[in-house]
Structure formats: C-alpha cells, structure tokens
Amino acid sequence: MKVFVIGAGGNVGRLTIEQLKVAGQQVTAGVHRAEQADDLQQAGYQAEVFDLLSQPQEMAQQLKGYDAVVFAAGSGGKTGADMTILVDLDGAVKSMQAAENAGIARFIMVSALNAEDRTKWFAIKPYYAAKFYADEWLMHRTNLAYTILEPGALTFDPGTGKVSTSPSDDGSKSISRADVAAAIVASLNDPSSIGKVIPLVSGEQPIVEAIKNAK
C-alpha cells in the first residue's frame, strides 16, 4: 500500500511514518517546511512539502498514485487561531477534496476525543470546533472510505501496544502518541475500520484487536 502522511513533521505524523516503514509499507511524508523534508530525506524517507494553504487542485497533483492518505497535521495552536481554522479545518477539508480529486479512496483522519460533542469541548475550543467541522465534512460531504480516530490528550509516553476504544468517565483521558501512530497503521490494514469513528485512550486491548472490535 502506498500511503501519503500529511503532517509527517508533527509528532504523531513522524511516529506514523516510522511505523509504516517498519511494517514495509511505501510511505511519503508530507511536511510543512522544506527543512523538515530535507531532514526526513536524510533519515531515509521519501518526503516533500505539502502546503495546506494551497488549493485542492494543486494538492491533488501530489497525491496522485497513492492508495491512502493519513491526515495527521495540526496547527498546534502555536501559530494562533487563524491557523486553527485555515489548517485544522480548511486544510483538512482541502486534503479530502484533493484525495477525491486524485482518485484515492482511503482516508484516515486524526481527530480529537469528543470532537463530535460540543458540550465536551474544553480548553482549546477552536481546535475542537475545527476538528468537528472537518470530521463532519469527511462523513457527510465526501465519498471517501474514512476512519476517524479520536485520541485523548496526547502524551510522549512510550508506546504500550495497547489502547481502549471505549473511554469511561472515570478512566484514562490520555494516550501516547506512539499508540496513536500504531492505531493509524492498524486502521490502514483493517478495512473493517472504514466508516468508523474510533475513540482512543490508553487501555488494555492490543491495538490491532481494539481497532477490529471498535464499534
């Protein structure tokens, strides 16, 4: 499978391309800045700048020939809320339009836990709103074979290979980035994850099994 990972310069994106490479997949890293592409190329990856502020038609040129797209980009709030709406929402939607335009069916979206429920948006509400509208577009305005992953608060803990896809009120609200990356890889390998919205927090179920059993 040829996979294009948008946002491979970010923490989840970087772990995803590493794990995809280990798993023997053909992967291209789409990154924000030219220096990131250089660094990844030095590390042995195929990497190129993928500009989320450009138009879908241009983006589609770069996506041609791939089997799947992973959207793992995030403005991270660092560049202000302007970028939240232009990157996390409009950049995501343009990526979907570009994928469709390029004839790609499969699309994995890294969203956020509870993005679908406004009453549970906390702290960085604009980020949740961006994720909500991007997810809504993916589900209702595209024909993409999507999987939406909704990780809780991201940690730098080492991966455990295990997660829970049914967070409880008194249970974990966080997950390591490495386990999110593993869930992305598991989703790409499991067509039964198509059309699903899957919460992800730290837990006790092996990741491949958790993705397979997710409702």
Added chain:
Amino acid sequence: MKVFVIGAGGNVGRLTIEQLKVAGQQVTAGVHRAEQADDLQQAGYQAEVFDLLSQPQEMAQQLKGYDAVVFAAGSGGKTGADMTILVDLDGAVKSMQAAENAGIARFIMVSALNAEDRTKWFAIKPYYAAKFYADEWLMHRTNLAYTILEPGALTFDPGTGKVSTSPSDDGSKSISRADVAAAIVASLNDPSSIGKVIPLVSGEQPIVEAIKNAK
C-alpha cells in the same frame, strides 16, 4: 411575520431591526451583551441577550414562536480568530440547529462576497473560511428555507435603495450597511429568494426588484 434578528447589536443588525420596525414587522433583537439589550429596550425595541456560545437546545427556547431568523452576528475580528470559528462558524451553525429545533423554517444568513470561492478569500481569510463552512452547513445539512446574502465590503454610506446582485470584476466591491439591511428585509418579504445565494454590491437596481430577479 415575527422575526428574530441575531446580532442586532452590530451595525447591519441594528439597521435591520430599524427597517423591520418601520415596515411594521414584529421584531426581536438578539444581542451579545445585556447593556445592548437595555439600550434597545429604551429605544422601544423588544430585545434580549442571545448567547452564541451556549448550546443549540438553550438557543431554541428563545427562538420558539418566531417565523424567521436573521443571522447578522459577527465577531468582527475584534476578539481574535478564536471567536471567528466559535461565533461566525459554530455560533451560526448552532443558530441554524436552534431554528430547526424551534420549528422555524425561514433563515436569512448574512455571509460575505465570494465566501464560496477560496481563491477569492482575501485579507481576513479565517472570516471567509468561517462564512464558507457556515453557508455550506446551511445549504447542505439543514432543511431550512434559506437565503444567503453575500455583501461586499461594508461601508457606513447612507442607503441608496439600490444594489447590484451581479458584481463585475471592474465594478463595485462594496455596499452600504443600510442597503444590506434593506436587502434582508426584501428577502424576508420575497419567498422567491428561498434557496438562493445572492451577492450584494452597490449598484443601480431597486433592492426589491434586485432580490426578485436574483438568480
């Protein structure tokens, strides 16, 4: 007709309630702050706080019994881009959900010229993005009888009673707020405007006729 104007504390909203009152319509002003409601009540209007950061269920309580909603609110960029996504996009969508929830059919949206075309977004791109996704929701995710008005750059010029609904590349890109308000009133009175997206710039056609003839 009983009309609820969301954002009546803003410039376009204020002119809209004035013109609706002159036209003999029953109008309620929904405003952001309690002092604005007090001021409008003193001026003889029915006015209440309408909180765009609350949930659709609560908002629906306030909209019950009205025949039409006008969304003329805008964060105005003054409070930062956080408010652009939470007010101009999510506040607008929650207003639509609240209107549907309250059994209201008619919804007039004040959008922005060229909001539907990313290549023409300029200057305040987050605002255009918010308008784009709000308009998309209104057209594709609701059953509301909508009219989307797309004014060009808003001026404080006196109303002329005339507009153009087919801006040309070398023609006017602006319009007075008073003429936008008149176009809102004309749209409310003209069922043929339902389901239309109508650009508005200064021009030479009487407003009622321009709304009637809009494509």
